[in-house]
Amino acid sequence: MAREVEMQTFRTNVIREKRDSLSQIDEDGDGHVSHQEMKNFLPHLPDDELKKEIRKSDRNKDGKLDRHEFRHMMERRAMRFAKLVVLPKNERDLMKRDQVDGEYEDQFSCCPPPIFMLSISLVIIGIFIYHTNELVKDRGWILGLNGPPPITSVLIYNPYRRYEYWRYFTYMFVHSGWMHITSNVIMQLFLGILLELVHKWWRVGIVYICGVIAGSLATSLSDPEVFLAGASGGVYALIAAHLATVIMNWKQMEMPWVQVVCITAFSILDVGTALYYRYVTEEEQKVGYVAHIGGALAGLLVGIYTLKNLHVTTWEKWLWWAMLIISTILFVFAICWNIFYDDYYLPPKYDN
Structure with missing residues (x-):
């Protein structure tokens, strides 16, 4: 029974994290997710752990997350949860492919220009x-x-x-x-x-x-x-x-x-x-x-x-x-x- 609850919780979290886009979480519409907006999105997460998660994903060190940084943070959390609940190998492999496939292409940016x-x-x-x-x-x-x-x-x-x-x-x-x-x-x-x-x-x-x-x-x-x-x-x-x-x-x-x-x-x-x-x-x-x-x-x-x-x-x-x-x-x-x-x-x- 506990195993089924864990699996259901995991699937619910993954569905929610994939459904929520930056535009839905970005309350002030500036194209970035601040610490407070992340706290509103993940109220169950302790503040020190939340700061640690943001620091890991904040590649340009501006104190907030852009679209790519936010996506990578969510994917990393989903993979970590997958390991905790020990998903079947085929589901873990599918998640891993979804996580990394095309990530390089997402890095293309004209800011700064070439x-x-x-x-x-x-x-x-x-x-x-x-x-x-x-x-x-x-x-x-x-x-x-x-x-x-x-x-x-x-x-x-x-x-x-x-x-x-x-x-x-x-x-x-x-x-x-x-x-x-x-x-x-x-x-x-x-x-x-x-x-x-x-x-x-x-x-x-x-x-x-x-x-x-x-x-x-x-x-x-x-x-x-x-x-x-x-x-x-x-x-x-x-x-x-x-x-x-x-x-x-x-x-x-x-x-x-x-x-x-x-x-x-x-x-x-x-x-x-x-x-x-x-x-x-x-x-x-x-x-x-x-x-x-x-x-x-x-x-x-x-x-x-x-x-x-x-x-x-x-x-x-x-x-x-x-x-x-x-x-x-x-x-x-x-x-x-x-x-x-x-x-x-x-x-x-x-x-x-």
Whole structure:
């Protein structure tokens, strides 16, 4: 009899919590649930416990709950109650699927707007226009679809001027032709804005910049005589970052396998093309495939411990630390190699 009462109480609570929307509980209509409104909604809950529940769910620490925060709190309470009354496994699994499925998509928000990708793209376009005008004015060259690149630019990665350390980063602002900049800007806007709407600009910025630097470092190790230009390292970091966020938020996404299939197919095609041109046809290519691989690797590793993880599990904590340690070792190794192994590289040129 007691068991049936517990089950009935649980079902009543779940039905009530799913039925009550934010608009019904939000008495003043400001779009948020305050402590007093929560107290009116859950009068049976002790005040100290209520404050604790709000603190756990209040992600932006503004002292009140928005729609997503309120929903997560209700789902967490329902799951806790399910464990207390020991629901049958099929009912617990159904509740768990209802709780997490689509939660990642609920995180999409334009506040704050995706300022990082828009700003970086505008700067890249501005510098490209400047370099285009310089080529026409100084040499009379008309910039085509595939170049020529501004070799003399102070921003490009120049293997003869490796001592100018900013070039390991600023090469991202230099592009070789209209096709190069168009493809990079379109891809980084599409991929980056989708990430920024969930993970915010600073997280995406860290992943992107790490991808750019990893691209130049990887190129300096594999092809020490190659010039490097373009934001492809950052773009490929964004591609891999989508895979990272799928790994960490698989259960919170509606159709994560779609992203996995697309990313895998694109990666196989890109890597296969690089290997074919390099080792089969032995044709000289202007595409910096090693920078692509370095950027993608950085995007995956850094993305794991930088981007949002909506529900952290034990194995994800271990993965977080593993990716942090591995990425740190790789970056330190590449930087130290560039600093101390001078004989591997071209002799520096200090003239202009």
